[in-house]
Amino acid sequence: MLTDKNAVIFDLDGTLVDSMWVWRAVDDEFLARYNQVKPEDLESRMEGMSYREVAQLFLDSFPELPHDLTMIMDEWQEMTYTKYCEEVPLKPGVPEFLEAMKRAGKKMGIATSNSEELARAVLEARGIASYFDAVCTADEARKGKPAPDVYLLAAKKLAVLPERCLVFEDVPMGILAGKNAGMQVCTVADDFSKEQIQRKRELADYYITDYFDVMEGTFEII
Incomplete structure (x- = not known):
């Protein structure tokens, strides 16, 4: 090899x-904060995408989110940073x-x-x-x-x-x-x-x- x-x-x-469990939990928590329902195919659509591409996918998929691209990425970063440092x-x-x-x-x-x-x-x-x-x-x-x-x-x-x-x-x-x-x-x-x-x-x-x-x-x- x-x-x-x-x-x-x-x-x-x-x-x-x-660490993949972190992102599934974060997706659910993030969407629940804004009363959004996660489509069944969302995770498969995200596979391989860059951090920025996933944020854009969320903006396209959930137009009612009170965010722009940077706001989504910053909120995810805040939600995951401690988990990555302490739990992953x-x-x-x-x-x-x-x-x-x-x-x-x-x-x-x-x-x-x-x-x-x-x-x-x-x-x-x-x-x-x-x-x-x-x-x-x-x-x-x-x-x-x-x-x-x-x-x-x-x-x-x-x-x-x-x-x-x-x-x-x-x-x-x-x-x-x-x-x-x-x-x-x-x-x-x-x-x-x-x-x-x-x-x-x-x-x-x-x-x-x-x-x-x-x-x-x-x-x-x-």
Whole structure:
């Protein structure tokens, strides 16, 4: 999986940290504040979108919200910041895997649809920020997943060719983004995306239940 790779690029939510539950709760709480009903397909429509793109989706979907784009993003940031710092844990095996990659001389980056502030906050809070040579967001790349832009931006910042990068992702749109960037992708098990497991397996090159699978050689080639 890693023998011909010079860099490892991670999605954040659901991949490095167990945080997808936060956003489901925040969506429900936010809409309840303004007496809005969440459509059944809203979560699937948001998948892979950048932070700004999701805010625009909310404005388009809920025209009665007393917000503009910046107000929505700021309110979400306020609602989630403490949870990211205090309640969001790392996925199993993450500290050990990051240390192993550091010892192996692999460059490491983040390519997330989340905001840079929340990404850096949780990396610092969990004590893993120093492992990463680049933290890139879909907002910075100006296109959400499945566009390859955020992964190509991360590879550029790491100064590594895309084909020499291995991506870790948890949802189909993210897997597609990595593949569209010309990278191999390992998909990570996550409760939030368990109903998409078949699609994840169809798209990815590898599958792991946790990062110990990589270190122990028990990952699946798919």
